[in-house]
Amino acid sequence: MRLTIIGTGYVGLVTGACFAECGHQVTCVDCDAAKVALLRGGGMPIYEPGLEELVRQNAAAGRLYFTESTKEGVERSDIIFIAVPTPPLPDGSVDLSFMEGVSRDIASHMTSYKIVVDKSTVPVKTGEKVAETIKRYCPAKVEFDVVSNPEFLREGFAVEDFMRPDRVVIGTLSARPVAAMKELYEPFDAPIIVTDINSAELIKHAANSFLALKISYINAISAICEASGANVEEVANGIGMDARIGRRFLNAGLGFGGSCFPKDLSAFIRIAEQLGVPFDLLKEVQRINARQMDRFVKKIADTLWVLKGKKIGVLGLAFKQNTDDVRSSPAIELCRRLLLEGAVLRVHDPKAMDKARPILPEAVFVEDMNAVAEGCDALVVATEWPEFKQLDLERARKALSHPILFDGRNLFDPRELEQLGFIYKSVGR
Ligand SMILES: NC(=O)c1ccc[n+]([C@@H]2O[C@H](COP(=O)([O-])OP(=O)(O)OC[C@H]3O[C@@H](n4cnc5c(N)ncnc54)[C@H](O)[C@@H]3O)[C@@H](O)[C@H]2O)c1
Structure with missing residues (x-):
């Protein structure tokens, strides 16, 4: 099949690469010219295990094509996925301006029947609005169907999750696109739930x-x-x-x-x-989540007393393991809180250093995780990267001015750390 994905981010690029791997002809559209140029030149805008290989192989095989032009994307395909951002507005509601803009853009270039599939996470009833918008702004007045197909992949496991989903949800306003959607997802051998569009959106x-x-x-x-x-x-x-x-x-x-x-x-x-x-x-x-961070910061402050001028090593900046994504990362939030108290930070992350550098310009970025503790008053684990379990604890203990380790992800065994001579504080144990 010929597919277009509009929005080539974490969801869009994974979707495009995985469908191309299934043998489809995929066009990935993104309005970010630098991203498109990078992908065309064989570079990767994000880190996701296994993704680079998939993109490279399928682009080389001519099944994965990148463009800035929505017009080209619409012309090249019969099924068009939308995977653009749906960020929060200050009051917590969803900014649907990207969805609206893309819907109008698609409509203006449609000259034959299309299936427009929403993969972005949107409020219930958005599909109805997308359908209304396309109808209003399509000069050719061609037929089309809107489908909600929410994405459940986890960053860090995105390719694996996309290829082996627990279930696939297909929400539609009409029966016409169901066969094509089922055919598309058939190789993944997962239960397919066909439902109404509002229920599909609500499921996510x-x-x-x-x-x-x-x-x-x-x-x-x-x-x-x-x-x-x-x-x-x-x-x-x-x-x-x-x-x-x-x-x-x-x-x-x-x-x-x-x-x-x-x-x-x-x-x-x-x-x-x-x-x-x-x-x-x-x-x-939400309140419990905010309190959890407060409690952890308090634990550090209660132990180290005055944080001003204290040197603290932080292991982990990504919001979770296996990703370079630092958007709304608790690790970054923790760093900010410590910096606000006047602490001096030495930080490390296996994949997220480049993305974190502009956000934490005051911190010292350390390439080797085993060198982070040097000269520090305490070490903090902020992201659950499995490689941190391989930390040279003996070296860390000697490098710290006093062997204090705050484990915000419960990576280590308290008894083992105490036997090694650490003052070890984790969460809930
Ligand atoms: N990241 C995840 O783990 C995840 C999982 C499931 C669902 N989602 C949802 O998927 C959607 C996309 O999330 P993401 O993390 O992939 O976002 P992202 O920011 O990584 O990617 C979005 C891409 O869309 C592009 N874009 C924006 N406006 C565009 C336009 N008008 N035309 C073409 N491209 C445009 C951006 O340049 C960007 O590259 C969101 O609704 C999100 O909630 C995300």
Whole structure:
């Protein structure tokens, strides 16, 4: 099939590369000229395991093509995916101007039947608006269908998740595009849910809010564990073995961040309010998340007393492991809070240093994770990169002026660290 993806970011590029890998002819459109030039020249704008290889191979095979022109994208394909940003507005609601702009742009170039598929995360009823907009702005007045096909991939595991999804959701206003959508997803061997467009859109916000809720739940438990002397990992294992609950997303830490959970949660709260059905439970999820960071910063300040002038090593800047994405990263938030208190930072991340440099110009960026602790008063783990488990702890202990380690991701075993002579503080244990 001939496919176009408008928006070549984390979702768009992965979608394009994976569909090309299935043998389709894919055109990736992006308005960022520098990004298109980089991709055309064989470069990669983002880090995602396995993605570079897929992009290179499929571009070389002529199945993956990059352009700045939406017109070209619309002309080249019958199925057009929208994967543009849906960022938050100051009141938490969703900025749909990118969606609206792209819908008009697509409409103005349509001269034959198209399936327009929304992959961006949007409020319920957006598909109806997209359909209205395309109808209004299409001079050729051709037929088209709008489909909601929310994306559930996780950054850091995006290719794997796209190729092996738990389920595929197809929400449509009509039956006509269903066969093509099913054919497209058939190679992934996943359950396909065909539903109405409003339910499809709601599924995405309901899913992300539930996952955020699960993280806040265990983080709230972690505070109770700290107050009572229990161990949050034991509790998570104990409740997670209940098949109705499940162990995933029950890892206490610094709280959730990234470009999706915080914004989707705020959006869902606003959507519910606008529909006249306030969803206060989700406001508590936000409060718990904010409190979790406060508690961790307080733990550092209580231990080190005055932070002004203290040298602190921070391991991890990305919002989670396996990604270079620092958007709304709790690790960056933690760095900012420490800098605000006057601390001096030495920081390291396996993949996110380039993206973090302009955000934290005051910090010293250290290439070798084992050199971060040199001359520091304490070391902090802020992102759950598995390679941090390989840290040379003996060297870190000697390099620190006093061996204090704050583990915001519970990466290390408290007993082991204490045996090595560390003052070790983690979350909920
Ligand atoms: N990142 C994730 O893990 C993830 C997962 C599921 C869903 N989503 C949703 O997918 C959508 C995209 O997210 P993302 O993380 O890929 O964003 P992103 O910022 O990485 O990429 C968006 C791309 O769209 C381009 N763009 C913006 N306006 C455009 C236009 N008018 N024409 C062409 N290109 C345009 C930007 O230049 C950018 O390259 C959002 O709604 C997000 O909530 C993201």
